[in-house]
Amino acid sequence: LSTTVQSEVIHETLRICCSSTSHHKTGLIFPSFCFKDASVTEKEDVFGLNGQIEHKLAFLRKHVPRDTNLLLIGHSIGCYIILEMLKRDPELKVVKAVMLFPTIERMACSPQGKVMTPVLCRLRYVFYLPIFLLSLLPERLKVSIVRLALRNFYAVDTSIIPATVSLINVDCAASGMYMGSQEMRLVVERDNATVRQHLSKLIFYYGATDHWCPVQYYHDIRKDFPEGDIRLCERGIRHAFVLDAAEEMANMTAEWIFDD
Known part of the structure; x- marks a missing residue:
């Protein structure tokens, strides 16, 4: 697939939240972008961090068959949510998780x-x-x-x-x-146990000028997990890339996914 087509696939899948491709069922889930579910709002503190993590898991349980292969894409706190999802439900069939400008520690x-x-x-x-x-x-x-x-x-x-x-x-x-x-x-200590357990599935993308996640955090995680797929932005993309670099970020993400 061309980069343009890949980008269109990414954007289209965001609209429908989960899709079926070829003979393999694959769901593409964006933890930061799904909407409230009535059954989840009944839980206490639904708008808190824990409530939002549980909401994403509840969404998967309700709308996505358990045998579906999942591709998770998180941005900022969405990356922390992904790690918590992996820890709380080890049976999720996550084949890849892309962590964009991850705020997962300190x-x-x-x-x-x-x-x-x-x-x-x-x-x-x-x-x-x-x-x-x-x-x-x-x-x-x-x-x-x-x-x-x-x-x-x-x-x-x-x-x-x-x-x-x-x-x-x-x-x-x-x-x-x-x-x-x-x-x-x-969000204080990085969950190294979960990162280590799922390292082969994770792609980390850190910003070079990210004031929420300074470059030192990138160097720290690279030191702790030298074998991981951990990248540092060389394009000057800001943490809030949705403001002016959404298409560029989508193209890069599509390349990582389809080239893997």
């Missing part, structure tokens, strides 16, 4: 974590009223504000504008900041 100690930990853990309530007031603005004005906020990003994908506008919502902001506060407290 989040609060990272440069961005040092700034955001007090905000998320102690000051997040201060932001609820301003967000509520912003949510009352006309849609066109909210779009203008989002465009203004993203003006310094090169080649911003315009498809993120409506998605970002939809996040100007108190409930959404409160849930996101609450989960973020848990990430700062709970």
Whole structure:
């Protein structure tokens, strides 16, 4: 397959969440992007980190046959979720897991974590009223504000504008900041046991300028797992690649998957 076709496969599979290819059933799951399930929302703390991990496992149990080969792709905290899924359900038939800009250790100690930990853990309530007031603005004005906020990003994908506008919502902001506060407290030590157990299935991709996961973390995991497929970005792609490098990242990911 060409890179373009591979990229289209990746994007199409994201829309349908799981698919069947050839005579092998293969599901492509993105832990960070699936929606709530009514049965899962009944569990306590569904918007917390543990609740989100259990939600992904519940999604697989409900919608994906147990004999399906799974390809997992995670970004940021989604990579931590993948490791937890592998640990909590060892019978998952995961054939490959791609870990993009993985925040799987020492989040609060990272440069961005040092700034955001007090905000998320102690000051997040201060932001609820301003967000509520912003949510009352006309849609066109909210779009203008989002465009203004993203003006310094090169080649911003315009498809993120409506998605970002939809996040100007108190409930959404409160849930996101609450989960973020848990990430700062709970994502501390790298789960080396799980990484070691599934190392042959894992592809790690670290950013060279990632303030959530500094380059030192890349060097540390390379030292601990020299035989692993652990890569450092050489293209200057930012942690939030969805803003301006989504297609480039999708093309690279497709190449890794289809070349493996």
